Amino acid sequence: MTPARPRQITIAAWLIIAGSIFTVLTIAEQFQSLGSMQMDDAIERTLGRPPFDTLDVSVDQIESMMRVLGMVAAACATAAAILGWQVLQHRSTTARLWLSILALPLLVAGFASGGFTSTMVVVATVMLWLQPARDWLAGTWKPAPAPAERAVPHLREGTSSPQAPAHSDVSERPFGEKAGPERPTALLSAVILTWIFSLLAAAGFVLAAGVLIADPGWVIDQLERTNPDLMAQEGMTERLIQVIFVLMSGVVLAWSISACVLAFLVLRRVAWARIVLMVCAGCAGLVLIVGAVANPLLIAPLVASAVTIGLLARRDVADYLRR
Template identity: 40%
Template sequence: MSQNAPRPGQATFAAWLIIGGSVILVLTAWQRISTLHTLEAQEELQRVLSEPPLSGTGVGLEGLKTTIRVLCMVAAAAATASAILGVQALQKSTSARLALTLLAPLVLVGGFATRGFFAPLVVAGVAMLWLRPTRDWFAGRPWLPASASTPSRRHDPFAVQPREGIDTPAKPEAPVVPPAPPAQESRPTTQPGPHSSPYGAPLPETPEPEPAVSPYAPAKRPGALISACVIVWVSSALVSGMMLLLSLVMAVARDDFFAELERQQADLDTQGMTEADLATGTFVMTAIILVWSVAASVLAVLAIRRQQWARIALVVSTAVVGLLLLAATLVNPLLVVLLGAALVTVWLLLRSDVSAWFKR
């Protein structure tokens, strides 16, 4: 009971607690963000600002709304990754359990802004993955259920032993079976075949040699994995190139760019940000996207080279990107193409044939 041991019920319960709590936490976070502009939510936030501990901090209503919005997005992103890693934990992935442990503080801190109790449930499920017998199952050690681990009763050396035949019925003797008579040899009456000798005795057939298969021959790489990595490489190159081009325009012809933008979209709302602020934000966003794209491309290369932890990290990274793109499509519907690419990539990486290839 080491490698092929059945999954403990505690591990199944903990993983589904993580998955279910994470899904509900994502929905709760987005519902909280979508209702921040309502009159009821603003009255509640004003009441929170007028009471300790925020009464003397100088935090305004807009600052508190921004903080809640950021925390909810952090909780949603961490919960999305936790739901995916919970599925991997059901498949006995130790790297998924470690990643869940690292994401647990983000889930807990971000969950405070959702006004729900689902974030502590997710953290409790992560903690259960480190308790026995789940801990022994992940380590490949034999584990026993509670009924089998109870100590048996000791034998009493002073107890009166039952006497066979008197206190207990005697064991019946096994019946004696006479030996069977020897079988008579019979001469073959059929004609000698092509594989028989002239005297009637069959000749041993020579088996055809089978092609030698090396036990170290690598299994065929799944096409779904190759397709997912190609999508990652193409999307990363496309997005990085577009952001680098936009940053170059901002650095060289910033005034002309904003003049043309204002001419085409006269009612564009910049949320009170100046041109310098928008340019700085573009540079920072370009740097983040560039680093993220390079990291995703490297993870795709390692996944092609059959690194299980790289596949899980790539799934988490793509899911977080998809969650961010889901929010960005509300502003720019054209980003739905990248959102579809992210969803297809996650689906391809989680296919059963891809998971089986990594387990060989």
């Protein structure tokens, strides 16, 4: 019989299992496109632009590398799915350890197939090291007593007056963790969404800034396709565009790190962090509304921002943090 477990374990384990399965499916789909004319043309165009034009590699070598990375990611994802099930069903700290070891190669190799689902697996693995998952895996976690049970005082045999319980679990709680009911699923879901999309945003902007610095001409061409009059504007130069984009990347990176820290504080029941995180998600949503008009890919983080605000605004989440 599976022992009672906190919802955090259930959510994290199923995220690991589902993310691993989707990672394998994505890699399988990518393998089917390798060797096609469309893929070969895309790789040739990439190798023809700096800084990749200095690399002495062929299209076949790049595709071989993608196959190797794909196989590594698929192997790690397959193992992660099995280990996630072991954590869920068998309370295995060894499975958690192996998931942590596989997290880095899965994250790196997973970017060859997009990186979203592999990042989700890594974030879920981190959750297994947080409370109350850590105590549950160690065998020291106790479910919160029902409200009626907490309200009834303990009576000592032979006495008619209520006495304090002989044993309290206060000393067993980790330092800094508040006593109280089990963490709401809505709060945990908001934290997971924040971590996943913040990490993806930070990685995407850092990568884009690197490409802009290495090959500004290609980036300018792409911007001019969207706005043909861009370079005709007074004072607009390639150098200015580089500076603006690097500054934007720095702001997004700082914003993403701040959001991740706020999400962690919310997880630790810091009440003011919930309000600040909602404000951050709202501001990000306003920017994404404008960006989604030009780039439909931004609809996904826009929806994630709205869902995060909705989850954090729930009454059960607010009550949990105020207790």
